[in-house]
Amino acid sequence: MRPQGDATWTVGLIPMIEPEVVTEIISNISDVALIISKKGQVLGVMASPGFMPHSGLGTWEGRMLDEELTVESLPKFRQRLAEFIADKDTVLPVELNHVARNGQPEFPIRYSFHKIGTDGALLMLGRDLRPIAEMQQQLVAAQIALEKDYEAQREYDTRFRVLMSVNAEPTMFVRVSDGKITDTNPAGAVFFDTAEKNLVGQSFSDLFQGKQAAHLISNLTESASTEAPGPMDAVSIAKRGNVTITPKLFRSGGEHMLLCRMSQKDDDGPQTNALQDKLDALYKNGVEGIVFVTGNGTILSANSAFMNLSDVTHTGSIQGRSIADFLSRGSVDLNVLLDNATRAGAMRLYATQLVSEHGTERPIEISTTRLQAQDATIFALIFRDANRIEGLRAPAAQLTEVDRKSVVELIGSQALKDIVAKTTDVVEKMCIETAVELTSNNRVAAAEMLGLSRQSLYVKLRKYDLL
Numbered sequence: 001m002r003p004q005g006d007a008t009w010t011v012g013l014i015p016m017i018e019p020e021v022v023t024e025i026i027s028n029i030s031d032v033a034l035i036i037s038k039k040g041q042v043l044g045v046m047a048s049p050g051f052m053p054h055s056g057l058g059t060w061e062g063r064m065l066d067e068e069l070t071v072e073s074l075p076k077f078r079q080r081l082a083e084f085i086a087d088k089d090t091v092l093p094v095e096l097n098h099v100a101r102n103g104q105p106e107f108p109i110r111y112s113f114h115k116i117g118t119d120g121a122l123l124m125l126g127r128d129l130r131p132i133a134e135m136q137q138q139l140v141a142a143q144i145a146l147e148k149d150y151e152a153q154r155e156y157d158t159r160f161r162v163l164m165s166v167n168a169e170p171t172m173f174v175r176v177s178d179g180k181i182t183d184t185n186p187a188g189a190v191f192f193d194t195a196e197k198n199l200v201g202q203s204f205s206d207l208f209q210g211k212q213a214a215h216l217i218s219n220l221t222e223s224a225s226t227e228a229p230g231p232m233d234a235v236s237i238a239k240r241g242n243v244t245i246t247p248k249l250f251r252s253g254g255e256h257m258l259l260c261r262m263s264q265k266d267d268d269g270p271q272t273n274a275l276q277d278k279l280d281a282l283y284k285n286g287v288e289g290i291v292f293v294t295g296n297g298t299i300l301s302a303n304s305a306f307m308n309l310s311d312v313t314h315t316g317s318i319q320g321r322s323i324a325d326f327l328s329r330g331s332v333d334l335n336v337l338l339d340n341a342t343r344a345g346a347m348r349l350y351a352t353q354l355v356s357e358h359g360t361e362r363p364i365e366i367s368t369t370r371l372q373a374q375d376a377t378i379f380a381l382i383f384r385d386a387n388r389i390e391g392l393r394a395p396a397a398q399l400t401e402v403d404r405k406s407v408v409e410l411i412g413s414q415a416l417k418d419i420v421a422k423t424t425d426v427v428e429k430m431c432i433e434t435a436v437e438l439t440s441n442n443r444v445a446a447a448e449m450l451g452l453s454r455q456s457l458y459v460k461l462r463k464y465d466l467l
């Protein structure tokens with residue numbers, strides 16, 4: 001009896017296998033089985049049921065296998081076939097690519113060579129490599145995508161570093177969960193008289209002193225969570241003075257972060273606050289209507305005096321509306337006001353009619369000033385009731401005594417139709433002059449005010465020699 005591990009295959013160990021069984025075994029242990037001659041001619045083809053290009057393999061029989069291989073696979077096949085025929089001890093399997101036929105793309109097969117008889121026929125057992133090739137392609141695609149992500153991350157990190165370095169305002173990123181500083185710009189390190197590497201990882205609250213320091217992170221988070229976040233004051237240990245902190249709350253990587261921008265509080269802060277209080281009191285309690293609008297005329301805020309003029313009940317019903325809704329000539333008045341203020345910086349005493357919430361009209365005068373609010377341009381409009389002033393002014397649109405006598409003298413010498421036509425010309429010229437004067441020679445606005453097209457206005461300007 002042989003010891004365990006020394007058993008070997010002998011001729012008598014395997015009984016004779018029927019040909020049908022052999023065919024079934026070969027088809028189950030390989031995807032493709034080829035019987036070829038020593039010259040490389042295909043004598044028979046077998047394929048497993050799951051092999052995809054099975055329908056086109058029947059055309060290989062009787063043809064040279066070289067005709068079914070790609071150019072780069074021919075040298076490898078011929079070399080392995082020659083080595084196998086020469087009875088070399090070890091003939092390694094070979095990976096061959098078959099050409100595309102019958103609508104099927106190229107497909108790789110890994111073949112091993114076997115002897116099956118003395119008549120010179122050879123058996124090539126092939127294993128389909130397409131699943132492995134697809135997996136390799138997926139790995140390569142994933143690696144390329146990963147490299148692109150790394151490159152994009154490095155690019156954004158570089159931009160972030162450059163932006164932080166050129167920012168003159170001390171800025172820090174603080175993690176809300178533990179209050180630690182995760183990043184800072186050089187201005188932040190200079191602001192606290194230390195190095196950047198010493199700040200990163202340090203508790204943000206340790207940079208400040210006083211009662212607020214213990215609850216600084218929670219107070220900043222609560223302030224940044226409100227609809228109108230505002231700055232907070234804290235006492236710096238390094239600066240030995242008040243520091244204004246402006247927080248911005250955001251989420252990054254599943255964690256809440258604070259972007260804290262800091263500035264040294266100036267010594268003239270109380271004076272500035274006092275002036276601010278005075279301006280607020282003037283806005284709220286002033287007798288003139290004050291309205292702040294955007295560049296397109298949308299109302300940002302209005303004081304109580306304007307609410308009284310326009311008969312508006314509360315501020316919530318006026319914010320977001322256009323100021324043109326309260327002007328008698330609507331967008332014409334608005335364009336005149338904003339265009340002139342944009343060009344000259346301000347416009348004084350523009351006369352028009354204010355339309356109240358209930359549709360009543362009253363004469364007013366408007367002064368407009370252009371203001372710069374951070375990156376946006378806004379306009380401040382001051383409304384003055386002109387009811388009493390209108391009574392003191394001489395009528396500007398009435399015919400003079402000389403004009404009236406000139407018209408009377410025409411009676412009897414000319415027909416009524418001609419007299420009316422000449423009188424109409426006088427009134428028309430006066431209206432055009434007034435419109436051009438009101439719009440500061442803005443022809444487009446004057447044409448809108450008169451209800452004319454620009455071409456018609458230019459014709460009448462030439463007619464009355466007003467160009």
